[in-house]
Amino acid sequence: MTLPSQAQVVIIGGGIVGCSSLYHLAKMGCQDAILLERDRLTSGTTWHAAGIVGSLRGSAFYTHVTAYATKLYQSLEAESGQATGYKTTGGLSLATTPASMEELKRMHSVGKALGNESHVIGPQEIESFAPLLRVDDLEGGLWIPGDGQTNPTDTTMALAKAARQLGGRIFEGQAVRRIVTKDGAVCGVETDHETIACEKVILCGGIWSRQLARSVGVTVPVQAAEHMYIVTEPMENVPLDQPFIRDFGAQIYAKGDAGKLVMGGFEPVSRPWQVGGVPDDASFTMLPEDWDHFSFFMEGALHRIPSLGQAGIRTFMNGPEGFTPDNVPVLGEAPGLKNFFVAAGFNSSGIAGSGGAGKTIAEWVLTGETEWDPWEADVRRFEAWHGSDAFMAERATEFVGTVFATHWPYKQLKTCRNLRHSPLKARYWENRPEIGQACFGAAAGWERPLWFAPEGAEPEQAYSFGDQDWWPHAAREVKATREAVALYDLSPFGKIWLQGADALPLLQRLCANNVDVAPGRVVYTQMLNPRGGIEADVTISRPREDGFWMTTGAGLRVHNMDWIKRHQRPDEHVTVIDMTSTYAVLGVMGPQSRSLLSRVSSCDLSNEAFPFATAQEIDLGPVPARAQRVSFVGELGWEIFVPSEFAIKVFDVIQEAGLDLGLAHAGFHALDCCRIEKNFKHWGHDLSGHVTPLEAGLGFALDLDKAGGFMGRDALLRQKEQGLKRLLALFEIMEERPLPLHDEPIYRDSVLVGATTSGGYGPTFDRCFAMGLVTHPEGITKDFLQTGRWEIEIAARRYPLRPHLRAPYDPTGARMKM
Numbered sequence: 001m002t003l004p005s006q007a008q009v010v011i012i013g014g015g016i017v018g019c020s021s022l023y024h025l026a027k028m029g030c031q032d033a034i035l036l037e038r039d040r041l042t043s044g045t046t047w048h049a050a051g052i053v054g055s056l057r058g059s060a061f062y063t064h065v066t067a068y069a070t071k072l073y074q075s076l077e078a079e080s081g082q083a084t085g086y087k088t089t090g091g092l093s094l095a096t097t098p099a100s101m102e103e104l105k106r107m108h109s110v111g112k113a114l115g116n117e118s119h120v121i122g123p124q125e126i127e128s129f130a131p132l133l134r135v136d137d138l139e140g141g142l143w144i145p146g147d148g149q150t151n152p153t154d155t156t157m158a159l160a161k162a163a164r165q166l167g168g169r170i171f172e173g174q175a176v177r178r179i180v181t182k183d184g185a186v187c188g189v190e191t192d193h194e195t196i197a198c199e200k201v202i203l204c205g206g207i208w209s210r211q212l213a214r215s216v217g218v219t220v221p222v223q224a225a226e227h228m229y230i231v232t233e234p235m236e237n238v239p240l241d242q243p244f245i246r247d248f249g250a251q252i253y254a255k256g257d258a259g260k261l262v263m264g265g266f267e268p269v270s271r272p273w274q275v276g277g278v279p280d281d282a283s284f285t286m287l288p289e290d291w292d293h294f295s296f297f298m299e300g301a302l303h304r305i306p307s308l309g310q311a312g313i314r315t316f317m318n319g320p321e322g323f324t325p326d327n328v329p330v331l332g333e334a335p336g337l338k339n340f341f342v343a344a345g346f347n348s349s350g351i352a353g354s355g356g357a358g359k360t361i362a363e364w365v366l367t368g369e370t371e372w373d374p375w376e377a378d379v380r381r382f383e384a385w386h387g388s389d390a391f392m393a394e395r396a397t398e399f400v401g402t403v404f405a406t407h408w409p410y411k412q413l414k415t416c417r418n419l420r421h422s423p424l425k426a427r428y429w430e431n432r433p434e435i436g437q438a439c440f441g442a443a444a445g446w447e448r449p450l451w452f453a454p455e456g457a458e459p460e461q462a463y464s465f466g467d468q469d470w471w472p473h474a475a476r477e478v479k480a481t482r483e484a485v486a487l488y489d490l491s492p493f494g495k496i497w498l499q500g501a502d503a504l505p506l507l508q509r510l511c512a513n514n515v516d517v518a519p520g521r522v523v524y525t526q527m528l529n530p531r532g533g534i535e536a537d538v539t540i541s542r543p544r545e546d547g548f549w550m551t552t553g554a555g556l557r558v559h560n561m562d563w564i565k566r567h568q569r570p571d572e573h574v575t576v577i578d579m580t581s582t583y584a585v586l587g588v589m590g591p592q593s594r595s596l597l598s599r600v601s602s603c604d605l606s607n608e609a610f611p612f613a614t615a616q617e618i619d620l621g622p623v624p625a626r627a628q629r630v631s632f633v634g635e636l637g638w639e640i641f642v643p644s645e646f647a648i649k650v651f652d653v654i655q656e657a658g659l660d661l662g663l664a665h666a667g668f669h670a671l672d673c674c675r676i677e678k679n680f681k682h683w684g685h686d687l688s689g690h691v692t693p694l695e696a697g698l699g700f701a702l703d704l705d706k707a708g709g710f711m712g713r714d715a716l717l718r719q720k721e722q723g724l725k726r727l728l729a730l731f732e733i734m735e736e737r738p739l740p741l742h743d744e745p746i747y748r749d750s751v752l753v754g755a756t757t758s759g760g761y762g763p764t765f766d767r768c769f770a771m772g773l774v775t776h777p778e779g780i781t782k783d784f785l786q787t788g789r790w791e792i793e794i795a796a797r798r799y800p801l802r803p804h805l806r807a808p809y810d811p812t813g814a815r816m817k818m
Helices: 016-027 060-080 098-113 123-129 152-165 206-214 291-304 306-310 350-367 389-399 471-483 503-510 554-566 593-600 644-661 668-677 713-722 782-786
Strands: 006-012 033-036 091-095 119-121 140-144 169-171 176-182 185-191 195-203 223-232 244-247 252-257 260-265 313-323 330-333 340-344 437-443 446-453 485-489 494-499 522-528 534-544 547-552 575-578 583-589 615-620 623-628 637-643 663-666 726-733 745-748 751-762 767-775 790-794 797-804
Touching (some): 006 016, 060 098, 060 350, 098 119, 098 745, 098 751, 152 169, 195 350, 260 291, 485 668, 494 503, 615 644, 637 644, 644 663, 726 751, 745 767
Parallel strands (some): 033 169, 195 340
Antiparallel strands (some): 494 575, 751 767
């Protein structure tokens, strides 16, 4: 078969992810997609994968992705005529500690919200499913009957064959040497033999993805690391239907293989491979055996599977696998390069993840929409430094071990920290009693205070699924915010400056609210996709006629800038500049904030002179600053933007002036506590491209009548006319203080009606709250919310809920506007 000179879509990489992408493109009717494999299909990492297909994960998106694979692989052999080796064996996840048992119960509840079957079981039931296991020291486990295993090579070949039958074309021995771009978009690829013009490219290059993407200025932080497993000789006590096993305490997995046992794991300190770039000819790579390194797994496996001690070892496999900095795949259209898509970095779960990932990327490429919200895997969550060799080399020693480690709430990784600092960090390290010692956490590489330890307390966070040890400290900070004044370091906020003759038309087209306001006004708004889903949740101020200042979340800067630039027309004169590192931001919040700032500023900060939702240039001591009167904590307050070099001076001026007013320093945990008490939503958790402003209760931020309309308006008008079937609501948990995180099921009169999107502690009420998206096909009404018996399930236990139609704290918003 001769290489074509052009194609609609070119897929780079012939592993299982690439073949799944081709199959799903063809399944959706794309008759002009080709796949280029530099060597032979499966020759990267697919060929040595263990073949486990586990369907239940810790999040909604990835559970959808993997559960879809269990269904796809069951029917693939009949569709393609190619044997896959897939069989449903069920899966056992084992807990050796109360904490790991709690995590399994939480996964069980998440699965319920998504229609995924699992059962919490005890040691005796575990032994009945897998008699080869030692169970006397187990807390319990999770039985997932729909899980299975497959032959990775055969399954890939079945996907490839089915894709060909549907019109897809595959070319082996065709290495892509260059991705061709023009005017900020891909337009072709070059191989050793042909230049192929194309409309879109999907990079499914596995462990080669980072270096190939880097060649066109795109960050795809996938790093190869050694991954080891053994295959035993046949064992008498391994049945043909042996379920696969995950022992999170020992960080090992095991599965049956025609009477043999496959055993491997994810070690706490792993070894990256070829950080500087994977060689082009690294096909079917087997790395040297290393029994010393593997001894970590053997010790745990011999304890859990005693008969393994009498088994012979047939194969020691050590092959490279691709991992990402947060153990989540990289999917989607790359920022800064139109029509360049990525599906890579599956963290040793590519066989399970490829089914749903191929479906998702095909939907993205052909329609611009996806069935499941993919934000957690979106390539735009990363920044350029994530792809550097030095970062990946250090982070790679840690991220492999996090696959099976306990996934604690609020957990912070330890490697490659202290990359980005607010100018104020120097003050937080000084251990001054009036400030306290900050416990730092990282967001988008920024070190930011999570909470402050008072004198005598250590700024260290102990992890737990229950009451958090930092709750009393955050409660103290919230109390100061509510009753006096608190200082928040908000410098990690993304700050984007838009300027030019066409800045207003561009923003008016993208924003659902009217940003054509007088200079000095601040507008809260969303940017929507054509379906009406929220692609960005931002604050925009207008310092001058042709200039706009946009503030967004720390980890959303790349995503939001990309959204703006993708929709900027070629003839529009707009400059979009990232100002994030140029300015520090100090949040001065609380009923005493006006008194404090009036002591250090000559400007009139009265409500009449400086009303809510406005911005002004003010002085703070000798420093000029820009102040916005907005609040994410629900109190009177200002966000103060100062050039970074002045930040320490402004901090000192505010600190000295606020001592007798009860000034406290507050961290991001307190900020989150305040926002959930105020029913303020967070993009990436509560808000997404799959939720509209009407569903999110943000109708007040819409201007459906503004001249010229805006993207997504027609979808909102249709939804308004038809009535809401879904609503994002706030719920108060009425018994105890179980910690909701996300994706927990919500019931009304024992009927599953939705799932949580985020949750947290409200210290003002000493209660936990959860936001949740609930569905009612007959329409969401006030009566529907206020009647019925509402419950949430957390870790296999149900708790009563009280829905809140308005914020439990200051429902009218009067305190922000006083």
